[in-house]
Structures are given as C-alpha cells and as structure tokens.
Amino acid sequence: MAAVFQKNQQSKDSIFFRDGIRQIDFVLSYADDIKKDAELKAERRKEFEKNLRKTGLELEIEDKRDSEDGRTYFVKIHAPWEVLVTYAEVLGIKMPIKESDIPRPKQTPMSYVLGPVSLPTSVKYPHPEYFTAQFSRHRQELFLIEDQATFFPSSSRNRIVYYILSRCPFGIEDGKKRFGIERLLNSNTYSSAYPLHDGQYWKPSEPPNPTNERYILHQNWARFSYFYKEQPLDLIKNYYGEKIGIYFVFLGFYTEMLFFAAVVGLACFIYGLLSMEDNTSSTEICDPEIGGQMIMCPLCDQVCDYWRLNSTCLASKFSHLFDNESTVFFAIFMGIWVTLFLEFWKQRQARLEYEWDLVDFEEEQQQLQLRPEFEAMCKHRKLNPVTKEMEPYMPLYARIPWYFLSGATVTLWMSLVVTSMVAVIVYRLSVFATLASFMESDASLKQVKSFLTPQITTSLTGSCLNFIVILILNFFYEKISAWITKMEIPRTYQEYESSLTLKMFLFQFVNFYSSCFYVAFFKGKFVGYPGKYTYLFDEWRSEECDPGGCLIELTTQLTIIMTGKQIFGNIKEAIYPLALNWWRRRKARTNSEKLYSRWEQDHDLESFGPLGLFYEYLETVIQFGFVTLFVASFPLAPLLALINNIVEIRVDAWKLTTQYRRTVASKAHSIGVWQDILYGMAVLSVATNAFIVAFTSDIIPRLVYYYAYSTNATQPMKGYVNNSLSVFLIADFPNHTAPSEKRDFITCRYRDYRYPPDHENKYFHNMQFWHVLAAKMTFIIVMEHVVFLVKFLLAWMIPDVPKDVVERIKREKLMTIKILHDFELNKLKENLGINSNEFAKHVMIEENKAQLAKSTI
Template sequence: MVEEEGLRAKSLDYSLQRNESLSAKETSFLISTESEALFQKREQSKDSVFFTDGIRQIDFVLSYVDDMKKDSELKAERRREFELNLRKTGLELEIEDKLNSEDGRTYFVKIHAPWEVLVTYAEVLGIKMPIKLSDIPRPKYPPLSYMLGPVKLPATVKYPKPEYFTAQFSRHRQELFLIEDEATFFPSSARNRIVYYILSRCPFGEEEGKKKIGIERLLNTKTYSSAFPLHDGQYWKPSKTSYINERYILCKNWARFSYFYKEQPFNLIRDYYGEKIGIYFVFLGYYTEMLLVAAVVGLACFIYGLLSMETNQSSIEICDPKIGGQMIMCPLCDEMCDYWRLNTTCLHSKFSHLFDNESTVFFAIFMGIWVTLFLEFWKQRQARLEYEWDLVDFEEEHQQLQLRPEFEAMCKHKKMNSVTKEMEPHMPLCNRIPWYFVSGTTVTFWMALLLSSMVSIIIYRLSAFASFASFMESEATLQSVKSFFTPQLATSLSGSCLNCIVILILNFFYEKISAWITKMEIPRTYQEYETSLTLKMFLFQFVNYYSACFYVAFFKGKLVGYPGKYTYMFGIWRSEECDPAGCLVELTTQLTIIMIGKQIFANIQEACQPLIFNWWRRRRARTHSEKLYSRWEQDNDLQVFGSLGLFYEYLETVIQFGFVTLFVASFPLAPLFALINNIVEIRVDAWKLTTQYRRPVAAKAHSIGIWQDILSGMAILSVATNAFIVAFTSDIVPRLVYFYAYSKNSTEPFNGYVDNSLSVFLIADFPNYTAPMEKRDFNTCRYRDYRNPPDHEDKYAPSMQFWHVLAAKMTFIIVMEHVVFLFKFLLAWMIPDVPKDVADKIKQEKLMTVKIIHDFELKKLKEDLNFECNDFSTGTKEKESRPVSSKISV
C-alpha cells in the first residue's frame, strides 16, 4: 500500500511536469481522473484475496499488534524466527504495515503456498485428488420425488463439481492427475489445511533443550493476535472476477432463514469448510428429518389425549361434586396445612390426562423402535457419505497417527511406533499421573457440587411446597373451589425455573475448567483430546440436565410414607407427594421448562453473541475510515469459531436427543419442539458460520466419532427409562390392574377407580405435631396409596392390591423391555451398516482406480523402455563406426 501511494505521487508529478502548458482547469481535471481511477482500484482491492501482484492467492493470514510492553522484544524475536522458518519450508509471505490497517495498530502477515509446497504436503497428508471423470451414475431420486420439487436445490448448487475417480496425490505421478490449472487444482479448503499443518509444526525457538513449535503456542502467548484462512469473498455479493465466491453461494442457498424448508448443499459445505463441519450438518439434517416422523406420531398421541380429556373416567369422578367433592384429603404438610377436597384438583387431573393416557404406552414403544431405526439408518447414511466424499479408510491411515503439536513440544523421550516403525515423541505414564489425578479430582469435585446443588433444589421444593400448601390450601378448598395452580404444580414450576438457571450457570463455569484440565492431561492425538473432553463434558451435562427429571420420575412420591408416619429428609422436611392424578404431569412440566428454556437460550446466544461482538469490534477497529478496509481486516474483525466450536454443537444436539428419547413417554410433544428448534438451529449455524465467523481451518472426519457410541448408549438407556416412567410415574398400570382384577361394574369397568386408589386414614391417629391446628367435624381423610383401612387388624400396612400393582409394574417393565429390545436387535440384524449398492460402488471404484494407476504405470514404463532402447540403438551405431577409425589411427 505504501508503494501504491508512492506510485500515485510520482505519476501525478510526472503528469504535471509533462503538462505544464495545460490550463488550470485541464490540470485539475487530470488530477481528478487519476484519483478516481486509483480510488476504483482501491475499492476493487477491498474484495481481493490475492497478494499485491494479483496472482498469488492468500491461503492464510496472521495478525499481530506491535505493543511496547516488557516482553515485546521477545515476541518480535519469536515472530522473526517463526516467519524465517516458514519461508524455509517454501511458504511465501507478504507483510502489511500497520499504517495501512484501519486501526493503525495491526500488522498482517499474508501467506501463500506455492505449487511445490502444495504437492509435497498433499502427499504427506494423503489428500485424494481426481484422476479421471467417473462414469458411475449418481443415485437416482426415489419414486414420487417430483413432489419434493420445492424442497430441492438447483443441481449446480447441490452438485457443484462432477464426480471423479480419485487417488492419493503423489509428486512422482503428477501426470496421472487432472491438472488443468495449478492455481485452482487444489481447492481452498485443502490449501488452508496444508498451510495450517505447516504452521502447527513450525519451530520458533528452543528453551531448555525443548523445541518450541506451533502457531497455537504463539497465539496462547499473544505473540500473534490471530491466525485464520480467508473467506473467498463477501457473503452479500458475488465475485467480480472469474474466481468463484463459494461463500456467497452458501449464503444465498443455505444461510437464509427463508430457505428453512430447503435441503442443504452438503457437497458445497464440504468443499468450503471441510469434511468435519460438513458431516455435522449432514447429521443434523438427517436427525431433523427423522424427528419429523416422531413429531407427527407424538402430535397424534397428544391430539388423542386432548379429544378424550372430557370423557376420561378418572377426571369425571374427581370433578364430580358427589364423588370428588365428598372426598376429604389429608393435609399436604404438617400443622400449617389444612384438609382439602379432591375436586379442587379437577383442572389439574384433566391436564394430566393429556400426557397420561393409553397412547403413552404405544408412544413409548414406538420411540424405542424409532431410535433404533434412527441409528441404523444413520450408519447407512454415514457409509454412503464416506464413499461420496472419499473418506473410506481415512481413520486408520491419518487421524490416529497425527500427533498434537503441544504433545510433541512437551515430550523429551522417544519411542518406536509399532505401526509406522518410526521413532516418535513419547510421554511416560509417570509424567502423566499427576495430571490425571488433578483431572479426576476436579471432575469429582464438580460432580459433587452438581449433586449438592440438586439436593439444594430438592430442599427448596420441600420448603416451597409447604409454603404454597399453607396459603393455597385454605378454607376455600373445603368449599370445592377448583384451581389449576395446585401446590404441587406451583412448586414444580418454580423449582424447574430455578433448576434451569442453575444448570446454565454451572455449565458456563464447567466448560472452561474441563477444557483446561483436558489440555493438562497432554493427550497424544487430536482424537484422544476430543474423546477425553467429550466424556468429561457429556458426563457433567448428563447429570446437570437430567438429574431433576430423574428425581421427579423415579424418586418423588415413592418414599413418602403415610399420614402419621411420613418420611422426612434430614429429619426436617417432609417428602413431596404426587398429585392424586400422578406425578407424570410434574415430570412433563420439568422436562418442558428445561428443554425449551435451554433451546431458546442457546439460539438467542448463538445468534446475538457474534452479532454484538462483531459490531463492537468493527466499531472499535474502524478509527481511520479513509483507509482501505481490506479483506483480511474484515475477516480479522469476525468471531473465532475455534477448535471446539463443533464440539459444543454436537453436545447441544446430543443433550436434546436425550430429552427426546429418555423421558419422551411423559411428553409426546418433545419431538415436535426438537424439530422446530433444529429447523431454526440449522439456519442459525449456517448464518453465523457464513457471515459472523472467521473461516475455520478445514479438517477431515469420516464419522461423528465418539458421539455415535454416546447416542447408542442413550438409545439403550431410553428403553429402560420409558418403561419405568410408564410403570411407576404414569397411572396406567394401576388402572389396568383395577380394570382386570378389582372392577365390579362390567359395563363401566373404570367406575370407582379414584375411590379405589385412595386409602383411608383415621384423623385421631395423627400425632400432635402433624395434625392441623384447626379441628374439623369429620373423622377420616384420604391419601394416595394402597394400604389397609383403620379397622383392619394390620392397619395402614400395604394391602394385597399394593402387591398386585407392584407385580404388574415389574411385569410391564420386563415385557416392554424385551419386546422393544427384540425389535431393536432384529432391525439391527436386518439393516446392514453399509448398503449393498454402496459396498458394490466402493469395490468398483477401487478396481477402477487400481486399473487407472496400473495403465498409467505401464504406459510410463513402456515410454521409459522405448527411450532407453532409442538411446541404446543410437549408442551402438556410434560404437560400430568409432572402432574403425580408432584402428586406423592406431
């Protein structure tokens, strides 16, 4: 830019000297014309992704601020050493002076990888490149696919490049590959991946015999402010040159909220961001498609509950003034609470029927089969993706063998790798044990903190329940005043909101700590690092998000005791009771608030946080508006996606998967809410990646990794949790036992169920410290349990019906689990992990690739032999003529 200003001044001086005879008007016109031409050139360079020569493409950008702190000289020396070593590897660097930057403080180092560097490291990384146009046809659309016309993208967007046969690149076989233009042969994602590989392994100094290597360490020490590959253009307009602006195409066809119903351009995402990000969006899109089926079935179950709500016999009996209005219920807390009539919970019992009806069993079984189909079909989708994106055998060839630069820098010992038979850095176990101990202690401490917060919330619920019951259950309750907000529901709502806030706060702190302790463990490879972090984060969030739901589903109301002999927590707080209609509606409330609250908070955070931060950074950076706001400055002002950006996206999706599967029997609308969230999530993620974040470094991945195992484990656990919810939290099994064994009305078999499910307690048997202060004129009260009446010889002991119901619950769990697991294993056995057509195509492509390489080598061998034969024949003729002359001379 300094040269540009100098050329401008020289050209103007020359023009003025050359045109001294021109009039003042002509001279001013000349100056304005040249200034306008230069201004247009500067405006065009705002979108430039090339060096100043306009030829060499910018593959990576480093930035730094030359501060005047005490360690500025050390940082400057590290930068000089680092950039010198980068040049030694063959990379070409161009430095933009801080005077040309918008803020007047930031230097930019632009990096270009020339052809020799690209071909060398493409071979090292095993990058596959095209060798021949494929004649294998693309998969055809299924029948009736024309009906999905509005959902489809244009063919040029869905398939931006033709299909090729590919092979791992080799410098010695360059003639084999389809190299039309060296500048565009390697896609930009492969170029930035190669440059980052060099940056992450380039040394910049040595200390105490250990090499200091890698751009990550320089970023951690603030030697460089940032390191990122450039976006290939503006997202709001196409490129004015012949260079294809993939970012604009993605923004137009993918990152628009008005395209929420459209399919995603997976191949274009993969070409621009790399396979690792591409496979995440494939998984999220596939999961959303499968949720559509579950959402429709869940909505049908909800509609059934809605339509049958007024005809539900239990609700009719509870609401009937002659039945529920005559049943006096025992107090909900000691001393402060009064007696209440059953029909005051009329509205609550109707609402409970929405989620606790006959369709609950069907939906629980359906979701057990759905989750199996989801995982099995995903394996097939993943296998097809591996074939289409040339990721077959990628795992064992590269990812497992790629060491983290931080691991290499920390290691003083070396050990022979049993696979590669080469010496490589080795960290002895004795050096890792202290950090493993710190890691284990930290995780244990946070789990204990999490459990203590859960106990605190339970104590709050117990205290709040007594408070709500004392002022909500007043004299009005004995006058049959119907109210939707019962003490149970009021406690559940307030406790769930408090729990949601605590969850978000604990997550914020634990995320920072888990990332730090994982780094301190010094994992050997990137895969080990991600696996360790994933297990820590998922274990914590699993307990954090689901512990409250597990408490309501499996513990609340199970160990209450009975009037006169209640169970107390810490000897102070009386255990919570379930509503006479059951605890399922409270579980639904808990699940709804946590699930929807988390999703709303996450979407608002993902959308607003980068928008606000980018606005603030641009506002601070643009202090010299007359200067050029170049492409590298624009990208530098964007947010950093980071190496863990995708990890948190997977974690969010898997936690949502747990809400959809683990407790879905209590909330059939969970898949519908998840579907709506994911439709928004896809476009929010696409929008922020394309417009609000720096371009991430492209990375390869052939699967979703350890998340696959986590999903499989949650699928198995979901069968058990839903079976227990239907058996112990729902009221279905007790109703069935009454229907088949205790009903005395053959025409209306459910008549009398409410009266049958409530036991009788003699008020005179209340201990003094638990009985209500105010005396009443009735002798008995009712409570939810199956116990003997006061006139029985073994009064208040579990009745025979109690054991019948318990046996029926255990039988239901065993039968449901076996039926669902039988279907799961049958489906897993019937559905192959790799579809037959994909397996055939993989074999066909391997054979074709081997044949192409064989023909190439054979052709090359023949050419070499012909060349040698020609040399030999020419040499023989010369040899035959030379001896004659030599003999003559002799």
C-alpha cells in the same frame, strides 16, 4: 499514506497478493508488543517466516501503517504449485483422474412432492463426480489438471498450508527445537492465523476473484427463509472441510428422523386431547358428588388443611393429556425409532464415506499432532517405536496427581449438582407449605376447580429455579473442565478432545437430567402414609405426587428445562458472536480512509476455535437425551426438538458464513465418540421409559383395576378413583402433624393401597398393592424384552453399508486400478518402445497384477 494505496491499487475484496496473481491461502497477524519479551517474539517471527520461505511458501507482509487500526501487521501466505503438489502427496490427498461413469442415485417416485424442498442441481452438486487417486507429483499427467491455479480447491490449499505452519520450526530454546504455529499463537507471538473467506457473503465476487462459495452458501443455506430447504452438503464440505460437513449431515439427518417421531408424538397428544372429556378418572375427580365428597389428608404438617379431591379437577384433566393409553404405545415406538435412527445413520455415514472419498480414510494428522503445552511441560524424551525418532514423553507418575485432581473436581461438581437439586427440593417443600397455608385455609374444603393448586404452583416455580441453577452451574463448569483438562497435559489434540468430552458429557448429563430422574423415579415413591411419613433431614416431609400421579410434574420439568435450554442456546449462539464482532469492528475502524481489506475484515470476525464443533455436538446429544430418555412423559418433545433443529441449522449456517472466520479444512469420516454416547443413551432410554410408564404414569394401576377389580361391566373404570385411595382415621394423626383446626369428619383419604383402620392389618399394604407392583415389574420386563428383541432384529436386518454403496465402492476401486494400470503401461510403452520384448514382458506382469487386484475386490 494515500499515495501508497494509489500505487498498489487493489479491491478491498481481493484475495490475491499485490500482483493480483498469487492467491492468499493463509493469513497471520500480530501487533506491536511493548512488553519485555517483545524482542524475543520479534526474533521468533523472523525465524519462523524465514523457515516458511525455505519450505517454498511465498510471504507478503502488510505494514501496520496500511492497516485500518494502524497497529496490526498482516503476513499473507501463498503456496505455489510445487509446494502444493509436494504436500498433497505427503498428506495423501485424493484428486480426480477421470469423471465417474457411476450415475448419481435416481430420483424417488415421490420426488415431485419434495420439489419445493430441493435445491438447484448446480448448488446441490457443484462439481461432477470423479474417480480419484492419491495425488503423486510424479504422475501429474494422470490427473485432470486443466488449470494449476484452480486444480487444488481452497479448502485443500489451506489444509496444506496449515500442515506446513504446524511443523515449521522457529528456533531452539532451552536446548529444544521449537516449532508450530499453535505454540506461537499460545505465546501471543502471533495474534491469529486463519484462511480467508472467498469474499463478501452478501454479494458475488468480481473477476479476477474465483467463484464466491461463501455467497452461494449464504444465499442457499444460511437464510432463515430457506428453513424448509435441504442443505447444500457437498458445498459445505468443499468450503469448510469434511469434519464440519459431517456435523451438518448428522444434524440434518437427525432432524429428518425427528419428523416421524414428532408426527406420532403429536398424534398421541391429540388423542389425549380428544379423549380428555371421556376420561372416567377425571370425570369422577371433578364430579361434586364423587371427588367433591372425598376429603383428602393434608399434604404437609400442621399448616396444611384437609382438602377436597375435586380441587385438582383441571390438573387431573391436564394430566390425562400425557398419561393415557397412547403413552405405552409411544414409549415402545420411541424405543424402535431410536434403533432405526442409529442404524439408518450408520448407512448414511457409509454412503457419505463413499460420496466424499473417505473410504480409505486415515486419522487426520493435525488431531494426532503433539500439543505445544505437552511439549513445553515434558522433561523427558523417549524413542517412538514407529517413527524411530526421539519424542517428548511424560511418565505416568508425573500425570497421576493431575488425574486425581481432575477426578476429584468432576466428582465435586457432580455433588454440587445433586446438592443444588436437594436445595430446590427443600425450596419446593418450604414454598408448598407457605402456599398451602394461604391458598387452602379458606377454600380447600369448598368444591372448587382450580388449576393453580399449591402442587402445580410449586412445581412451576421450582422447575424455573432449577433451570436457572443449571445454567449457572453449566457456565462455571465449562471454564473449570477446560482448565483441568489442560492440567492433565494430554499428548495430542485428539486426547485433549476425548478427555474434555468425557468430563463435559458426564457433568451435563447429571446437571440437566438429575431433576428429571428425581421426579420420575423418586418423588412420591417413599412418602410413607399419614401418621408415619418419611422426612428429609428430619424436618421436611417427603414430597407427594398429585392424586393423578407425578407424570404431569415430570412433563412440566422436562418442558421448562428443554425449551429453556433450546431458546437460551439459540439466542446465545446468534447474539454472542454478533455483539463481539460489532465491538471489535467498532474498536478497529479508527482510520476509515484506509483500505478495509479482505484479510482485515476476516481478522475482525470471531474465531470458531478448535472446540466450536465440540459444543455443537454436545448440545445436540443433550437434546437427544431429552427426546429419548423421558419421552414417555412428554410426547411433544420430538416436535419441540424438530422445531429447534430447523432453527438451529440456519443459526449455525448464518454464524459460520457471516460471523466467524473461515475454519481450516480437516477430515473426519464419522461423528466419532458421540456415536458411542448416542448408542449408550439409546439403550438407557428403553429402561427409563419402561420405568416411567410403570412407576410414574398411572396407566398400570388403571389396567389392573380394569381387568381384576372392576365390578361394573358396562363402565369398567367406574369407581377407580375411590379404589385407588386408602382411608385414614383422623384420630390416629400424631399431634405434631395434624392440622391445628378441628373438623367434624373422622376420616380422610390418601393415595395408596393400604388396609383401612378397621382391618386387623390396618395401614399395611393390601393385596391390590402387590398385584399392581407385580404388574409393574412384569410390564418393565416385557417391554424391555420386546423393544430389545426388535432392536436386535432391526440391527441384524439393516446392513451397516447399503448394497448399492458396496457395489459402487467395488466399481470405483476396479476403475481406479484399471486407469492406473493403463497409465503405467502407456508410460512403459513410451520408455521401452513398441516392439520391445521387455515391454511385452512388463505388459504381462502388469496385467497379472490387475487380474489379481480384480479377484481381491
């Protein structure tokens, strides 16, 4: 075998055919199959490759004996010039006709401060800006073609080849014409199909290979030491296509906006930290003469003992970090921040459409292409009113059973999430009673200051258990949702992705947020009072909040789930492809003396897959929910999200450039359905944060006491703790709930606003309860109206498309029309002669057309 490689001397990093001239635009691979359908697969490949050659593509096959594993064939594909120009016109690819005279946006006055963050101009803007027009092979002289080999970038070349591959027939089976590489991949006729990377990511290419953009991306984007640098967005778009490019634009923009939210959130946290010692409520709880003298009612039946309020001293101080006056300000600020984020993102997206030539973008053809699974399952055909061709068709009655199955499955899994949440609640109730009997039996009535109270211990362990359950359910549901979406038999790839998006988002919304909703809006709200508690399943007493409120538990829950998900996600994204690729290379490299070629190296990498970007968006949107929906309880959430996203950008960049095959370039002008989901979550976040401040935080009861019930002019909050606790007569405890051990005191305290035992309306809600409730409802209404009013004003004031972008678009359209007009006139001049009257007539007609076009712009 060695003689073969001496005869065809070739660098292992070469991206050319054996002649060293024709560039490899795409690679197909397959291995020998000894199963019974091996002959059918071989016949399909033979027919498919024959039809590819008929379209004008050039193929070169590498025998399995020359591959390093000794069993894989590689079909290398090259698209010659004639094929490229034909399909560039079919796909409406825009190509440069003249270098743009519109200057790039000027540097801001503070640009010198951002100097360390900026990338070199050659990396940030790898190519000049051009006026472009849809390519036409009959107008080739109009375009700036210096070298046919480099005129079409590699991303456009692989997009064109994939378009041909997806429509190339490979035979007639069961009376139907079969076509498309996706169907061949699904049937394992080919094992993979992928475009090549430019070269190694750790070194630049050597001539005659073109510039290694993969190496430039790795050096300036995928290195973790560049975490503070901006992203080379134009280079990402040029190499991976607009669809992947716009994801990184969105992730980068979202991260930049998080910086402002993180700074304000950190300031609110520092305020809470500095004011902790001055907090009157905590001071009274910790005071041995105040909190130490308050005997609290048991938190569970029989096994729980009475306890002194100052035993929660440290917990009450910690609670003040997140439950203080700045909580209201931060909740309102985040309502405005999320509006600014979405409005500015619309502007950024509009600017991007202009910069990336997507103003007249039409839906990507490959997304609208029929899925092979749909064609295979269809027994009917009907006339397409647009194309006037017969197309596979599936009547509604054939899909209804699968829709019912899909809906039932999603509902079942959502119910399973709720059931698991109830199970965790039962766990917390059981563990709390056990811990209380151990931790409080001897020390509860002593004047102690402990952080690890049964409430906090149970909350921490319950949150960790809940996070583990979330990950387990998520793992299985991902598999099931993909399966039931396939069973629905979506017609196109776009329909498939939309259906999967709805299922995955609904499930993950319930899975990740249900426990937070429970703690924020249900826990401690319906517990009753001593002697008349409410019970879960008539066995477990409903959970109560800490005397300082449930906000600290919501903070704990949010911190564990959010941080755990982000850490787990980044580790999984980094380790999973690394481990798979290591194992694949270990199995493949059996003949190390063979040439380990560029196509073999890429073959051994992990495939990014059609849903790779879907999971990246889903992860970001779920994080957005944590940052917005419950941020009033945890002002550090934007900071955690900011740190995660800084790492996430580099992890995603590293895995794309080093661990994954190059993706087929595809276009997109927006983030699609995710934008609608973000808008929905932004509106919901205003309501959730208003309710958290009103019902979960303790800020409203404190304000009511401050303005309406305080009797101390110099220290208005003095006496608040005593005021917020009601009195219960121990003798009124039913026998099955009272602690077994008798005590020498006759009353205990509990958190509520109820009349004392000696009142004629004993244990009924007192007037202060209704005042607090009215204040809470008033706050919710006022906050929602204020935030929504500001949101609508900002949305009205901030245009969707910036004024300078509108002017640039008009300028480019005008210049493009002028260039095309001059080109056609010159062509007419050549054809008709200078002094021809007919030429003068054509000139007048064309000038009138140009004037009309100007007036419409």
